[in-house]
Amino acid sequence: MSGNTVIKFKWFWDDADHAIESWLQDMARQGLHLKRVSCLRTVFVFERGAPADVTYRVDFLLMRADPHYLQLFKDAGWEHVDQLLGWQYWRAPTRAGRATEIFTDIPSMIKKYQRVLWLFLAAWLPTVLLTPFNYGKGVYSSPTFLWSLAGLIGLTLYAVVRLLLRIRKLRAQAPS
Amino acid sequence: MATADYTKYLPLSEATFYILVALDEPLHGYAIMQKVEAISEGTVVIGPGTLYGAFTTLEKQGLIEKVKEEDRRKSYGLTERGREVLAEQLRRLQIMVRNGGAAVDVQKGKAA
Numbered sequence: 001m002s003g004n005t006v007i008k009f010k011w012f013w014d015d016a017d018h019a020i021e022s023w024l025q026d027m028a029r030q031g032l033h034l035k036r037v038s039c040l041r042t043v044f045v046f047e048r049g050a051p052a053d054v055t056y057r058v059d060f061l062l063m064r065a066d067p068h069y070l071q072l073f074k075d076a077g078w079e080h081v082d083q084l085l086g087w088q089y090w091r092a093p094t095r096a097g098r099a100t101e102i103f104t105d106i107p108s109m110i111k112k113y114q115r116v117l118w119l120f121l122a123a124w125l126p127t128v129l130l131t132p133f134n135y136g137k138g139v140y141s142s143p144t145f146l147w148s149l150a151g152l153i154g155l156t157l158y159a160v161v162r163l164l165l166r167i168r169k170l171r172a173q174a175p176s
Numbered sequence: 177m178a179t180a181d182y183t184k185y186l187p188l189s190e191a192t193f194y195i196l197v198a199l200d201e202p203l204h205g206y207a208i209m210q211k212v213e214a215i216s217e218g219t220v221v222i223g224p225g226t227l228y229g230a231f232t233t234l235e236k237q238g239l240i241e242k243v244k245e246e247d248r249r250k251s252y253g254l255t256e257r258g259r260e261v262l263a264e265q266l267r268r269l270q271i272m273v274r275n276g277g278a279a280v281d282v283q284k285g286k287a288a
Contacts, residue, residue, distance in 0.1 A: 065233050069228055070204075071248040076224040077207035102225035105191050111229055 004049050006032055006046045014159050015166040017058040024056040024091075034091070037084045046106065052093070055100040056081075059088040060115050078102065086119060106174040113167050121161055180257075182264045185237065195221050195230055195240075196262045202253040203229045205231070234258070 012020050020133040024034055024044075026124075032046035034056070057078070061069070065083055073080065073090060081089040094100060103109045131149070188196065194212040203211065209222050222230075222277065234240040239258035244251040254262070 057225075067248040070251050072205040072228055073224045074208060075249070078224065101221075102223045104221055104223040104226045105189060107189065108223075108226040108229045140281070 004048045005035070006048060008044045008046065009042055010040055010044060013162050015113065015162045017060075017112075020058055021056045024089075024167050025054060028052050028054040028056070030092075034089060035176075037087070037089060039041050041084060041087065054091050055094045057090045057100075057102045059090065059102060060086050060112050061088060062086060062117075062118060065089050073102070086115075106170050110167050110170050110174075113163050117160060117163055120156055124153065124156055146156075180260065182261050185239070185261045186265055186268065188261070188265050190220050190257070191222050191226060192230060192234070192264075193265060195234065196252070196254060196258055199240055199252055199254045199258070202251045204244075204249040204251045206249075208252075 010023070027034070027046060029051050031051040032051055033049050033052070033054070034044060035047045036045040037043070038045070061083075063086075065080070065088055069082055076088045078092045081091055083089065090102060092100060103112065127149070131140070139145045191212075193270045194216055195208060197215070198211045205224070205227055209224070209227060213221050229252070231240070235242070235252075237257075238255055239253045239261055241255050243253040257276050
């Protein structure tokens with residue numbers, strides 16, 4: 001890879017989309033423009049260029065982005081940077097007086113976090129439900145495995161609680 | 177047939193209201209965004225994420241339907257039910273405007 005590529009490692013919880021957005025905007029102001037996201041959203045690959053005032057926004061989809069979704073955003077002036085595990089990274093030049101939000105009301109912001117919760121549920125429910133049946137069999141008899149599993153479930157629950165708190169905060173802001 | 181019960185759809189959010197109003201003629205996503213901003217005199221701006229989600233919800237509710245698809249752009253139009261829900265929302269808004277107008281007039285009268 002060329003010397004123009006810069007890689008940064010960073011961890012964000014799933015409710016921290018706004019933190020990701022402002023961090024990416026800070027990077028862009030320093031001339032680092034996002035190119036790719038990988039490894040469970042811990043590795044951010046940037047390309048060095050001219051500093052720019054760019055707005056980043058992150059969306060979440062339960063399915064791979066379909067062409068209509070991509071076209072709608074493109075028509076509205078957004079550039080699709082990358083997608084990873086359902087997270088969609090969008091950017092647009094920041095212009096005075098122009099709408100730079102992809103979500104313009106609270107119900108649609110809440111729905112985004114609810115989609116993330118569905119992903120957690122779909123990913124974890126089978127494992128959690130099967131654990132009592134598998135307990136003591138095969139890998140399920142290994143303490144290391146069981147502790148790792150418990151740890152992962154604990155982390156997931158923490159992420160879920162954060163998302164629920166985020167949703168509750170948004171609900172409190174919503175009119176009526 | 178008795179008037180259908182539309183209360184489960186009402187009140188429409190400002191964004192939903194304007195999406196339905198804009199779909200008086202079949203339009204694709206970005207055209208809706210532009211039209212809503214224009215006819216609402218800039219008071220309502222709909223982002224693409226919000227609009228994409230609204231399409232899914234409104235289509236599921238049977239208030240809008242896909243009428244055309246070209247160049248990766250879906251065009252939607254109002255269904256019969258969508259038109260009826262919009263009409264019922266409008267009727268309620270007119271009552272609100274009447275009542276609000278009267279209250280403001282009373283206050284003005286008091287101030288005078």
